[in-house]
Amino acid sequence: MGTAPRRGSRARLRDWAELLRFSALFTVPGDALAGAAATGLRPNRGTAYAACASLLLYQAGMALNDWADRDEDALDRPHRPVPSGRISPTAALAAAGLLTAAGLTSAARAGRPALAVATALTATVWAYDLRLKHTPAAPAAMAAARSLDLLLGATATLSAPTTTPTARRAADPPPSAMPGRRGRGHGKGRSGAAPATPGTALRAAAPAAALAAHTYAVTAVSRHEAHGGSTLTPLAALGLTATLGLLLSRTRTTAGPVPALSAAAYVRTAAGPFLHAALNPSPPLTQRAVGGGIRAMIPLQAALAARSGATGTALAVLGLAPAARALARKVSPT
Secondary structure, eight states: OOOOOOOOHHHHHHHHHHHTTGGGGGGSHHHHHHHHHHHTBOOOHHHHHHHHHHHHHHHHHHHHHHHHTHHHHHHHOTTSTTTTTSSOHHHHHHHHHHHHHHHHHHHHTTOHHHHHHHHHHHHHHHHIIIIITTSTTHHHHHHHHHHHHHHHHHHHHHHSBOOSGGGBOTTSOOGGGSTTOOSTTSSSOTTOBOOOOHHHHHHHHHHHHHHHHHHHHHHHHHTTTTTOOOSHHHHHHHHHHHHHHHHHHOOOGGGOSHHHHHHHHHHHHHHHHHHHHHHSOOHHHHHHHHHHHHHTHHHHHHHHHHHTTOHHHHHHHHTTHHHHHHHHTTSOOO
């Protein structure tokens, strides 16, 4: 790897955008928002801290990934920023460390429970990039990271102070009517935060499991994107997409059309590329399937939020999809 000639500021920004997968960043905030929706609370300051932490830790993982894979990329992807010399390995590793520290700092602002989840998420991301990526445990590790990201949003939302009953969504019952809650004046801890209950944990576990399943499938497909050759893996991912889409589209009549529409958008975004990769497992189509699977996380997050009754949150998350699609044409999400 030689030293690249001096580049202008715009070219440098583009190099870093490619390294940090800026087009994939639109798939990240929905994790925290879906987690918040699962708690039955409106997004609050804790949700914002969680979303910021998620974005920073995601970018840290991207920088660390390219640093760890620099020798392999020199053979398979010499155009990437690190092997091409546009960004030095030292700079990529330093960026990973700084972004990780910033992400943990943001999570800490949401409280100790959120910091604990963010620490587990960080350990998973670093373990994946440095040790697990090229092992059979890779899809499970990445699935765990995404589910922890959603749980980070739920934990941070619950940890944030909520001073009035209006912090809950109008569709939810008042605190005194919820199982495990006491009457007015006894439903909050010393910090004013909404306490976690077993029911809350279970509500967050279901969407976290759905997001983990999709992430597992996309990661399994991505293991073949450099050389192609796998028909069974994208076919299995297609089957999972159809199953999740069907489950998410089955909603109560009071939920309105948003869950079903979000589920349909999820299937439409992921299923086509998976099918093409199954029929022709070439590297370009496999890479396109991975990109489609990554973008499909946005409508999946929206469907999960809508299933929790947060229609407004679901529509806000869906609004990120056009920007993600447009930026993906300029900067690859994989």
